[in-house]
Amino acid sequence: QITLKESGPTLVKPTQTLTLTCTFSGFSLSTSGVGVGxxxxxxxxxxxxxxxxxxxxxxxxxxxxxxxxxxxxxTSKNQVVLTMTNMDPVDTATYYCAHSGSGFDYWGQGTLxxxxx
Amino acid sequence: xxxxxxxxxxSVAPGQTARITCGGxxxxxxSVHWYQQKPGQAxxxxxxxxxxxxxxxxxxxxxxxxxxxxxxxxxxxxxxxxADYYCQVWDSSSDHPYVVFGGGTKLTVL
Numbered sequence: 066q067i068t069l070k071e072s073g074p075t076l077v078k079p080t081q082t083l084t085l086t087c088t089f090s091g092f093s094l095s096t097s098g099v100g101v102g103x104x105x106x107x108x109x110x111x112x113x114x115x116x117x118x119x120x121x122x123x124x125x126x127x128x129x130x131x132x133x134x135x136x137x138x139x140t141s142k143n144q145v146v147l148t149m150t151n152m153d154p155v156d157t158a159t160y161y162c163a164h165s166g167s168g169f170d171y172w173g174q175g176t177l178x179x180x181x182x
Numbered sequence: 183x184x185x186x187x188x189x190x191x192x193s194v195a196p197g198q199t200a201r202i203t204c205g206g207x208x209x210x211x212x213s214v215h216w217y218q219q220k221p222g223q224a225x226x227x228x229x230x231x232x233x234x235x236x237x238x239x240x241x242x243x244x245x246x247x248x249x250x251x252x253x254x255x256x257x258x259x260x261x262x263x264x265a266d267y268y269c270q271v272w273d274s275s276s277d278h279p280y281v282v283f284g285g286g287t288k289l290t291v292l
Contacts, residue, residue, distance in 0.1 A: 102281065104283075111268065111283060111284070111285045111286045112217075112219075112225065112268050112270075112283040112286070113283065114270075114280070114281035114282070114283060117281065125278065125279060125280055125281070126278075126280070127280060127281075128183060128278070128280055129183075161224055161225075167213075167215070167230040167231050167234070168215030168217075168227045168230040168231075168270065169215070169217070169225070169227060169270075170227045170230070170236060172224040172225055172226070173224065174224055175224055
């Protein structure tokens, strides 16, 4: 079955760069049509899409955050990495990675990242 | 940028039908996906491509999409359906398509 799990720091300081890793199983990111995306959710607020990477290394970014985001994949390790630069307290949120099929059909449990000095 | 508008809240009595709308400019031309999120849990896809259900999702969940409004319908609402619901589309109007989520609707079962 398909599973995804996010990992990374729980606390980052303002201006630092956040690096999150999504480790998945049950599918391959070398299979045509497959993608993995990142979505975040500030406490008590709505979902916000961040980025997505496809099997062919095509990458999509949120227009409002594009300048701060980089998404990469390591197919051999079954991992997708998201980096976000210049972190700010407003970036405090639970960050999810998800398998992209028709919609985001499988999600990780999420990881809470707090931005504070 | 493309905006999806959802009512902040919808209330319904058990056994009744809940309808949650998602408004967007010509949303009928896009594929709409719906997610259910219970407190402290990750979202779950309940309807994809306007009206299809993933395996394991009850038939009580259905979707429709036309014109400027997509609708998630939950029939015979149960207490366990109480959750936040989000709609989602791809905006492909530019050279750089991107994902858009609605602001979410809190479904309260009275």
